[in-house]
Amino acid sequence: MPKHALSRFNRSHKLGVAGVAAAGAAALIFAAVPGADADQGKTQATAIENVKPVAFSAVGTAARAQQATIAKQADASAAKGKAEAAAAAKKAAEKKAAAEKAAKAKAAAAAKAKAEKERRAKQAASRSTVRTAIPAAAPKPAVKTYPNNLDGWIRESLHVMAQKGIPGSYNGIYRNIIRESSGNPMAINLWDINAQNGIPSKGLLQVIDPTFKAYHVAGTSWNIYDPVANITAACNYAADKYGSMDNVNSAY
Template identity: 60%
Template sequence: MRSTISGYTALPKAHKISATAVLVAAGAAVALAAVPATAAGTHAMKTVAWNADSFGETQQAELTQQTDAAIAQAKVAAEAKKATADKAEADAKAQADKKAADKERAAKEAASRSTERKALKPAAPAAPAAKAYGDNLDGWIKQSLDILSSKGIPASYEGIKRNVMRESTGNPNAINGWDVNAVNGVPSKGLLQIIDPTFKAYHVEGTSWNIYDPVANITASCAYAADKYGSMDNVNSAY
């Protein structure tokens, strides 16, 4: 409700603002309820209106400054947050790269140690090459001696050869068709002229069961001579 006092005109609605605020902005200390309707009053009204406009501009400027400050602060905060996130991402990547590098290095070191151990480990000795023997009397005797030695049966190269030459002259297929054994149906055969029953009884494991086989004939005959005479070296005649 608008009040009217004699001699005064109420402040127009367009210029109504807080009297207290206008007076403070203008440095006044008295509350203004109305202005006299005189020329001086009209001037005062204009002054008040100007001060109100000036006060509004000040508020707007301050608001603008505050808004700009808030925007700047938000921008700084956003940049700080992004920098923190970027650093965390970089740290995570660096940690992952380091972990991968450590794993790769450990694998290489393990492979290197394995290679070193293999290099230090002595190689298994190669299986000895099979000994070659000549397919002749010399080779047959030598092969027989190696077998006899592995079985612990005594004999010598000279003792075997001497008896072979006397019994068959070195013919592995020799057969006696006239002595008592032949008369009894069991002729002596082979290099050392041994009969079938004796050959079978003294056959040495690892040799042929063929009585005409030179190595089998020699080893069986030497086994028999060792049992009966101590060694083929002790045989100097029919045995």
């Protein structure tokens, strides 16, 4: 720059430029230097350019600080949103798990109730089957009665003998009774050899006590004078010794 140009930049001009630099307003430079020439304008422009970086540097720092603050706020908001989303997801998962657990418990209870119902039905059917399978008790046959006389005694004896498999016929029994006792159930022989030995023959078919006891038929009386007991025991003895009372025609 020419010397004379610098010499024109008096103290007032320098103060004006310094004030502009300090304030950072380029428009004030031109207001403070009216009528300056082209070189003077260039000098002023150069001074303004030297001031700009200071002003923009301060603005950039503030902007960066603001941007950092906004970024931090955005991060905090994002973190908060993420945490809220995680909490909501956890709550939803817990709710779903509780619902599934309740559904399983309900299904298990329903299955248990169904099984119990089936068990009871099966048990009832089983009891019904058992009751059906058990036949009703057959009515007991009426007790056959016989007249209390020689005919009735012989017929009742034949009924017992048939049950025990003892042979004999009505005629064979009747014939021997008439010969031995004449049909008297209380007959007793006090004169024959048995009587002499102390064991007299007794009853319808004249049976001694040892023979009666040995050939007694179950289901009849143990009284040797009982007509049915006496006949069945005598016929049992005759079947053992002679094959049947029908084969006896004399003292036996």
